[in-house]
Amino acid sequence: MEYHIPERQSNLESHADNGLSFADKFRDLLPGVELEEPIEMLEARTAVIEALASNQNSDFLQSIWIEYTNICEQIVDSKTDTDPQSRAQLQIATLVHKALIFREAGDMQRYSEDLNDAEDYAFNMHFDEIAEAIRTELESLIG
DSSP states (O other), X not given: OOOOOOOOOOOTTOXXXXXBOHHHHHHHHSTTOOOOOOHHHHHHHHHHXXXXXXXXXXXXXXXXXXXXXXXXXXXXXXXXXXXXXXXXXXXXXXXXXXXXXXXXXXXXXXXXXXXXXXXXXXXXXXXXXXXXXXXXXXXXXXX
16 A cells, blocks of 8 residues: 655654653663564554544545554564563553554544553553653643
8 A cells, every 4th residue: 555655744752851752761761672663664654644634534544544553563473582571562662652643643632542551551561660651741741
């Protein structure tokens, strides 16, 4: 599936605090756990953001969201040699990556909901620093 990738700057780095954005702080908590973003993932992510921002029809949005989610799952599944904790961290990174899509599209409600899911997962896995970083971001959204 081909997508038009618009020429625009990402605003994923907004909400900066102490010189580091939430995305940067989050990456720093996961050393060695890189969510590789192949071109297919970047294209699908961009298409989802554009569809959300322009209120595209729900069938198209659902189709590209499924494609994006499948790409994320393939990335996690490709790490079969990874220990269970690193794999869980990669899954949390994927949840945060998905949440950031909604922030970039301006859907702060969905961003918050998806971050809550990521925080719950991190908390349940006893990744206290990660859960706290996500909680701090969530609290910054409130006020």
